[in-house]
Amino acid sequence: MSWSAELTEALGRANVITDPARLRTYECDGLTGYRVQPAMVVLPRSAAEVAAAVRVCARHGVPFVARGAGTGLSGGALPVADGIVISLQKLRRVVEVDPVNLRAVVEPGVTNLDISKAAAPYGLYYAPDPSSQQVCTIGGNVAENSGGAHCLKYGFTVNHVLAAEVVLADGTVTTLGGDSAQLPGYDLLGAFIGSEGTLGIVTQVTVRLLAKPAAVRTMVADFATVAGAGDAVTGIIAAGIVPAAVEMLDNLAIQAVAASTESVYTPDTVAALVVELDGPPDDVAEQFDEVQEICREHGCTKIMVAADAEQRRLIWTGRKAAFAAVGRISPDYFVQDGVVPRGRLAEVLGRIAAMADDAGIRVANVFHAGDGNLHPLVLYSEADGEHDRAERLSTEIAELCVELGGSLSGEHGIGADKACSMPRMFGEDDLATMLRLRTAFDPDGLCNPGKVFPTPRLCGERPGKYRPHPLEEAGVIERL
Amino acid sequence: MSTATTYRPATLAELRDALVDSAGERLAVAGTGSATAWGGEPVHDAVLDTTAMSGLISCNPTDLTVAVQAGMPFATLQETLAEHDQWVALDPARAGTVGGLVATADAGPVRHTFGSLRDSVIGVTVVLADATVARSGGYVIKNVAGYDLAKLFHGSLGTLGVLAEVVLRVRPRPAATATLAVPCDAATAFDLGGRLIHGSLEPVAVEWCDGTLLARFDGTSGGVEDRLRRARALAGSDATDAPADAWSVVADLVSGDDGDTVVRLGTAPDRTPELAALVAREAAAHAVDAAMTSSPFAGAHTVRLRGGSAAAHAAVVTALRTEQPAVTVCRWTDGLRAELPAWGEPPPAVAVLRAVKRAFDPDDRLGRGRFAPWF
Structure with missing residues (x-):
């Protein structure tokens, strides 16, 4: 029997898509510039069916790509032409919320926000909150090690997952992690989270839940210069305060957001900081005053404190919708995700502005100022033939972040998008060592191939030779 | 093994050279040597001492x-x-x-x-x-x-x-820190700890150590004082403000002394009271003095066995392994190794652990035997 017939038999005709028109839905994720039509899409209804599908793939050497909501921004769920997509949209049960043990067990297709909704009756929530949390799924979050606005204080997906049931590349089902974080042996769960679907498919996740903080205070502080806003963040950190979130928007991003009628942002400010503190009321009140004082010391021109939950919601709606809002001021855009050491924020923003000027392309900046994770939005018009120039600028920005001692990606992943830039950040031995891990999990390379690692087919001549990391040149690190 | 060669690199380059020079030798990697006994005993021809780095x-x-x-x-x-x-x-x-x-x-x-x-x-x-x-x-x-x-x-x-x-x-570092101490059994500790957490008092640590709940609060001085007061109200009249060195009892218990056996294990949080009962019951049955410290909400426990024979220690650890197979023995009383396998039932993903080990160290020359019999 052919593999397609086997899959149809294993999952039932209703759970298999081969019609080209319907396959088109699956040809890209949130990185819409990359499109590949898969040979087939399967929609398993249980972990056992995921395993059955993977076993068929393993037997026939068919590559497979797992897919959640398809909101990823790095092409991590980009299909393989001769392979299948395994959609986890039908695995969307909240299996259990356990307030006593402060955890929830969910299937991979459950959205990030639905976990917090299920936990809310117990005064609990799930901390990582990517901007797409209303639609993105926990399975995708596990694959990408998703962050969000609040990860400066609370960490990433990897810090909040206790266990995962996974289907390995040969179709066997196993559990990584367990009831407690204190288990002997290599932290396979930690390595699996953030592996971008290349080590297996998660079919059930046990997440940690936190008690909702008793107090939350949020403000927007306007600044006349980006540097002033950056210095204020440095001042906040130097004062020993770890805000729940510190976000910065530059003027172009604010203009995009302000075009919405609900916006609470000042349209003509050069930069705005969103600072949120949460925790016990007395601690929050004291530090919130201190943060305002620090902002004033650094030349802030206006502070808007959210008076109630509704104003807080409007601040966050504006921030989280910033990517989409950019659509109001530009027909097309790329989102970048580079990270720089926090102390180099002003420098990187200056250089991005200069590069944008040189390229004749506008760049709006929305970013997590507390941890140096930038989200430059490279604005362009496909119709005006700006695509290639914008894409080049976008890649150069990511690689600039590496040059400044940072990373290609803070939370969106490498995927297909940045695989060719990996040699800018890692040497051959580094990548070869990572591949040993991949081989241990997936010796035949069937699990989401073409992602994370550069390949000649994918990158052509582009990856080139490794360039010394600037920290190496500075003698801070050495490569032998 | 006392005649084993020791490599003591001070730089990354020297470390790389040590791995080249020792090709074919089985190595035990050691820092200060404080965890040499954890798990199985590595078979080694040479020691790689990292303390100069x-x-x-x-x-x-x-x-x-x-x-x-x-x-x-x-x-x-x-x-x-x-x-x-x-x-x-x-x-x-x-x-x-x-x-x-x-x-x-x-x-x-x-x-x-x-x-x-x-x-x-x-x-x-x-x-x-x-x-x-x-x-x-x-x-x-x-x-x-x-x-x-x-x-x-x-x-x-x-x-x-x-x-x-x-x-x-x-x-x-927090501006202020304070600790609440409440003498109580494990079940009470778990209940009270849960109320501190669900009450959004944000204890940075909740530990039940040998009959006392310790809860630490970090934050601003005003905030910590306020939360300590509210925690005391929740805990009842036995609660006291403890000095910072109250936590040294946890470190002492976890470290153990010569002749002790110390094991650590993880369970779901709500298994803590049952585990405490199991430890007490098994210790009594085998005439061993047992003490336990737990971070209940992390599900992380350490049990120290003192006195009694190696066979008695082995019996208690074996009983713990029925509750949770993944017990790590960190300190072995004399003679215990002969009585007890280094590890219990392997975890579900042991095949992946083995594959990773093979991919990184195909000749099994680093820490060989440390995870035996799993791999």
């Missing part, structure tokens, strides 16, 4: 990061960071090296909030058995580029490679 690479308080050579004593790292009013959020009992604490996945009571070093390490440089030097992660606290090899080395007990350099995220 103890330097500070870079300290970046503005970025909330620090990079060190893996052989730096953890206490030295904390002293360095204290100059900047910062710390790595970990309070282990052992005076180990930074690399040793990664390799043992060790942690102390603040694991309740901050986890273990897996949650604070943001970059590593490792040297593999074939002298390959590899990096993963980097110098920024948020980074998803490439696989996170640091996670694999967390809990690896010297069997995958040698940690050379470690980059960590740091946190500001």
Whole structure:
């Protein structure tokens, strides 16, 4: 029997898509510039069916790509032409919320926000909150090690997952992690989270839940210069305060957001900081005053404190919708995700502005100022033939972040998008060592191939030779 | 083994050379030697001593990061960071090296909030058995580029490679800290701890140590005072404000003394009271003096056995393994190794553990036997 017939038999005709028109839905994720039509899409209804599908793939050497909501921004769920997509949209049960043990067990297709909704009756929530949390799924979050606005204080997906049931590349089902974080042996769960679907498919996740903080205070502080806003963040950190979130928007991003009628942002400010503190009321009140004082010391021109939950919601709606809002001021855009050491924020923003000027392309900046994770939005018009120039600028920005001692990606992943830039950040031995891990999990390379690692087919001549990391040149690190 | 060669590199280049020079030899990797007994006994021809690799690479308080050579004593790292009013959020009992604490996945009571070093390490440089030097992660606290090899080395007990350099995220030291102490049994402790958490009092650590609940609060001085007052009200009349050194009892219990057996294990949080009862019952049945300390909400427990025969210790540990197979023996009383396998039932993903070990150290020359009989 052919593999397609086997899959149809294993999952039932209703759970298999081969019609080209319907396959088109699956040809890209949130990185819409990359499109590949898969040979087939399967929609398993249980972990056992995921395993059955993977076993068929393993037997026939068919590559497979797992897919959640398809909101990823790095092409991590980009299909393989001769392979299948395994959609986890039908695995969307909240299996259990356990307030006593402060955890929830969910299937991979459950959205990030639905976990917090299920936990809310117990005064609990799930901390990582990517901007797409209303639609993105926990399975995708596990694959990408998703962050969000609040990860400066609370960490990433990897810090909040206790266990995962996974289907390995040969179709066997196993559990990584367990009831407690204190288990002997290599932290396979930690390595699996953030592996971008290349080590297996998660079919059930046990997440940690936190008690909702008793107090939350949020403000927007306007600044006349980006540097002033950056210095204020440095001042906040130097004062020993770890805000729940510190976000910065530059003027172009604010203009995009302000075009919405609900916006609470000042349209003509050069930069705005969103600072949120949460925790016990007395601690929050004291530090919130201190943060305002620090902002004033650094030349802030206006502070808007959210008076109630509704104003807080409007601040966050504006921030989280910033990517989409950019659509109001530009027909097309790329989102970048580079990270720089926090102390180099002003420098990187200056250089991005200069590069944008040189390229004749506008760049709006929305970013997590507390941890140096930038989200430059490279604005362009496909119709005006700006695509290639914008894409080049976008890649150069990511690689600039590496040059400044940072990373290609803070939370969106490498995927297909940045695989060719990996040699800018890692040497051959580094990548070869990572591949040993991949081989241990997936010796035949069937699990989401073409992602994370550069390949000649994918990158052509582009990856080139490794360039010394600037920290190496500075003698801070050495490569032998 | 006393005649075994010792390699003591001081730099990454010397470490790489040591792996080249020792080709064909089986190596035991050791820092301060405080975890030499954990798990199985490695068979080795030579010792790779990491303690000369103890330097500070870079300290970046503005970025909330620090990079060190893996052989730096953890206490030295904390002293360095204290100059900047910062710390790595970990309070282990052992005076180990930074690399040793990664390799043992060790942690102390603040694991309740901050986890273990897996949650604070943001970059590593490792040297593999074939002298390959590899990096993963980097110098920024948020980074998803490439696989996170640091996670694999967390809990690896010297069997995958040698940690050379470690980059960590740091946190500001709290302005104020206070501890509440409540004498109570494990069930009461679990209940009260749950009320502190659900009451949003945000204890940074909740530990039940040998009949006393300790809860630590960090924050601003006003905030800590307020929460301590509310916690005391919840806890009832037996609760007292404890001095900071109240926590030394946890470290003492976890460390143990010569002749003790010390084991650690993990369970779901709500199993804590039953585990405490099981320990007490088994200790009584085998005439052993047992003490237990737990971070109940992290589900992390340490049990110390004192007095009685090696056979009696073996019987108690075997009983614990029926509750949770994944028990790590960290200290062995004399004669216990002859009575008790180093590890119990393997975890479900043991086949993957084996495959990873084979991929990183195909000749099994690093820490051979440490995880026997699993691999």
